[in-house]
Amino acid sequence: MPHPHVRSAADACPGVLRPFQAADGALVRLRVPGGRLSLAALGVLSQAAALHADGNIALTSRANLQMRGITLDASGDVDAALREAVVAAGLLSSPSHELVRNICLSPLSGIAGGLADIRGTAAQLDALLCAEPRLAALPGRFFFVVDDGRGDVLDLRSDLAIRALDTVSCRLRIGDQLGAVVSLADAPRVLIELALEFLRFRGTAWHLRELDAAELGPLATELLGTDGDPAAGPADAVPADAGPADAVPSTAGPADAVPSTAVPVSAVPVSVPRAASRIAADDATVALSVHVPLGVLTARHVEAITAAGASHIILTPWRGFVMAGLSPDDVDAASDSLTAAGLVMDEGSIWTRISACTGSPGCAKSAADTHLLAAELAAELDQLASPLHISGCERRCGSPAGRHLAVLAGHTTYDRGTLTSIVRPDLVAAITEADLPA
Secondary structure (H helix, E strand, O other), rough: OOOOOOOOOOOOOOOOOOOOOOOOOEEEEEEOOOOEEEEEHHHHHHHHHHOOOOEEEEEEEOOEEEEEEEEEOOOOOOOOOHHHHHOOOOOOOOHHHHHHHHHEOOOOOEEEEOOOOHHHHHHHHHHHHOOHHHHHHHHOOOOOEEOOOOOOOOOOOOOOOEEEEOOOOOOEEEEEEEEEEEEOOOHHHHHHHHHHHHHHHHHOOHHHHHHOHHHHHHHHHHEEEOOEEOOOOOOOOOOOOOOOOHHHOOOOOOOOOOOOOOHHHHHHOOOOOOEEEEEEEOOOOOOEEEEEEHEEEOOOHHHHHHHHOOEEEEEEEOOEEEEEEEEEOOHHHHHEEEEHHEEEEOOOHHHEEEOOOOOOOOOOOOOOOOHHHHHHHHHOOOOOOEEEEOOOOOOOOOOOOOOOEEHHHHHEEEOEEEEEEEEHHHHHHHHHOOOOOO
């Protein structure tokens, strides 16, 4: 039976080689698999943004980057110099697979906390993805998530995900369903096989979760396991029903159940660096979790970041970044310089709770300048118990996962329920009244 949700249009997710024409010029999206970006690469991109775009670099909710305000040539392509800058930054290593390298992992993995260092797992997944020609046909919105056991990225709406159970095993998530336990070493190959199966059975779907059980291929059905329960969220405990970690077979196949020593996520130290904070790293250095207001990195921000003394940053899906490897003696100066540049290092800042879509004039569909409204609300509101997202139209682009306040061009809604239709002078009062604990 065909799925009731049928896509009437092809996916048009943008990239450097497939720019999207917006109201303020062309938009390109730069995939950063795993979120790791050298400061040298960041500097190259900032210079390119100044020369060929609007001067800023935007952070996305998938830990990728965007540039906008780009003028295209007569063929509808970006300037060759901009493409060369992206290549120099190391972000166009596989032109054929540019649009599909959507891989997000726990930003602090290998730095502090977590049940396993899954950076190598994510890198192997990216290598296998780019090595398989057929996977270039994946929709540009298809999304892989690799969680190191702390549960910080599991609330992102992935198509395929794994969650580490210990240093050698992980549990699959297929769409919105929990899957089998497999070895971490085997997980990248299993995810690639599942992505290939999605291509065979997808029809017009963009996401695996758009397929019902009858439409999934045999491998996906086999790996879903027997319970069929929805995938556990970040606060859920890892199932504690397995044996010792040393019982893991070294060559587990896709359907093999891998025993695991499970640890409740609540016991995993250093969980979610969503707000600005300092983090004691496992190697006695210090990491800074830095929030970028509205996810827009300016040239001034980049100058401060590149001068802070680290070698790289790790982009987060919460429109911020982690700067790791700082000496305890240098961290105060780094924090002060980042704050002076306009980045947020105070976890109590109102800016850690406010997000917004592009809005006008950049988006032709928007009915409001969402960034201006965000600045006005940030100046008026002392605190927010719930995250707040401002949208310029009904598409609600960039909305955060989970419970949040939503402002929609003249209306305010709370967790899918309409509160009231209000005029702008009453907006702050309405938000304050609505912002109650769940």
